[in-house]
Amino acid sequence: xxxxxxxxxxxxxxxxxxxxxxxxxxxxxxxxxxxxxxxxxxxxxxxxxxxxxxxxxxxxxxxxxxxxxxxxxxxxxxxxxxxxxxxxxx
Amino acid sequence: xxxxxxxxxxxxxxxxxxxxxxxxxxxxxxxxxxxxxxxxxxxxxxxxxxxxxxxxxxxxxxxxxxxxxxxxxxxxxxxxxxxxxxxxxxxxxxxxxxxxxxxxxxxxxxxxxxxxxxxxxxxxxxxxxxxxxxxxx
Amino acid sequence: xxxxxxxxxxxxxxxxxxxxxxxxxxxxxxxxxxxxxxxxxxxxxxxxxxxxxxxxxxxxxxxxxxxxxxxxxxxxxxxxxxxxxxxxxxxxxxxxxxxxxxxxxxxxxxxxxxxx
Numbered sequence: 001x002x003x004x005x006x007x008x009x010x011x012x013x014x015x016x017x018x019x020x021x022x023x024x025x026x027x028x029x030x031x032x033x034x035x036x037x038x039x040x041x042x043x044x045x046x047x048x049x050x051x052x053x054x055x056x057x058x059x060x061x062x063x064x065x066x067x068x069x070x071x072x073x074x075x076x077x078x079x080x081x082x083x084x085x086x087x088x089x090x
Numbered sequence: 091x092x093x094x095x096x097x098x099x100x101x102x103x104x105x106x107x108x109x110x111x112x113x114x115x116x117x118x119x120x121x122x123x124x125x126x127x128x129x130x131x132x133x134x135x136x137x138x139x140x141x142x143x144x145x146x147x148x149x150x151x152x153x154x155x156x157x158x159x160x161x162x163x164x165x166x167x168x169x170x171x172x173x174x175x176x177x178x179x180x181x182x183x184x185x186x187x188x189x190x191x192x193x194x195x196x197x198x199x200x201x202x203x204x205x206x207x208x209x210x211x212x213x214x215x216x217x218x219x220x221x222x223x224x225x226x227x
Numbered sequence: 228x229x230x231x232x233x234x235x236x237x238x239x240x241x242x243x244x245x246x247x248x249x250x251x252x253x254x255x256x257x258x259x260x261x262x263x264x265x266x267x268x269x270x271x272x273x274x275x276x277x278x279x280x281x282x283x284x285x286x287x288x289x290x291x292x293x294x295x296x297x298x299x300x301x302x303x304x305x306x307x308x309x310x311x312x313x314x315x316x317x318x319x320x321x322x323x324x325x326x327x328x329x330x331x332x333x334x335x336x337x338x339x340x341x342x343x
Contacts, residue, residue, distance in 0.1 A: 006221075006222075008104075008110070008111070008114070008223070008224050008225070008226050009224075009226055009227075010226060013226075013227070014235065014267055014268075015235060015341070018235060018266065018267065021329070021330070022329065022330055022333055024330060024334070032110075032114050033109075033110040033111075033114060033226045034110075034226030035226075053114070055117065056110075056114075073121070074117045074118055074120065074121035075121045075124065075125055077118060077121065078118065078121045078122050078125050078127065079125070081098075081219055081221055082096050082127070082219070085337075086337055086338070086339070087219065087221055088333075088339045088341075089221065089222035089223065089224055089341065090224070090341060103243075103342070103343025104343055111343075135246065135250075135343065136242070136243055136246045136342070136343045137343060138343065175246075175249060176246060179242075206253075207249060207250060207253035208253065208257065210250070210253070211253055211254055211257045211259060214228060214230065214254065214259065214338060215228065215257075215259065220338065222340065222341070222343075224341065224342075224343045225343055
């Protein structure tokens with residue numbers, strides 16, 4: 001993986017769109033906090049591969065399609081930040 | 091595990107009770123140490139400095155993020171540093187700054203300390219990863 | 228370690244951009260390579276002729292004019308955002324390089340920092 005993009009902003013925040021425009025091939029996106037709202041927003045075309053933080057998804061009673069989003073815990077988040085050559089927090 | 095240990099600097103820019111940043115960062119921090127990696131320092135910047143206030147007093151059925159973070163920092167001997175410029179602007183004061191600026195009180199919670207952006211620069215230069223935890227607004 | 232500090236919020240209405248600027252100046256003071264990139268409404272930081280005395284703040288234009296002198300490697304602005312806010316060669320402060328391809332620009336840096 002080249003860049004892991006961590007997105008804590010909801011889809012209506014301008015930075016959410018800025019981020020999606022910057023996702024490159026070999027990048028991955030991790031949704032945290034308000035970012036997981038994207039999983040419920042049918043107007044959004046989410047990038048791939050996409051990860052979402054389990055606690056944030058459960059808190060909001062979201063049920064993402066497993067083909068679309070991989071639900072992960074903090075231990076996986078740590079592993080992703082180490083695997084990536086670079087991490088950008090949006 | 092043969093995997094080489096990774097050194098993190100965490101930067102928190104979102105305040106407790108106005109963002110999830112301190113909670114997400116704490117979940118991440120526990121997972122870092124549980125997986126055998128290290129945290130060099132936690133740097134509070136901008137609104138994030140409110141996390142180090144000894145005077146935040148949430149209702150008893152809500153998490154006190156200052157104490158929760160204090161416990162982690164103490165248990166793992168990780169320095170928790172609030173940026174001095176961000177802190178002074180927002181009324182987060184240690185006894186030395188209280189004296190220097192002749193202020194009526196100080197309110198920095200243990201084990202946090204106050205220091206300059208040089209601490210962050212050192213993280214950028216020396217840690218293998220600098221991870222930022224921003225608010226959601 | 229090449230750092231890129233991105234400012235995507237307009238000036239004066241909030242402090243996060245100012246605090247991003249402090250980060251850039253701080254890296255430069257420690258001789259660490261750092262550049263600034265203004266995107267979206269953030270390009271208004273680069274508008275010439277700012278006078279913040281009426282709102283009792285320091286002009287950020289003056290800070291940015293000193294950026295090169297303090298060792299910040301480059302000031303860059305997203306070209307499409309400049310067009311959107313009608314910023315041209317005459318209205319942009321001096322020394323700003325406009326960039327067309329943000330994705331390619333971001334790729335050149337190994338450490339990218341947004342305001343909180």
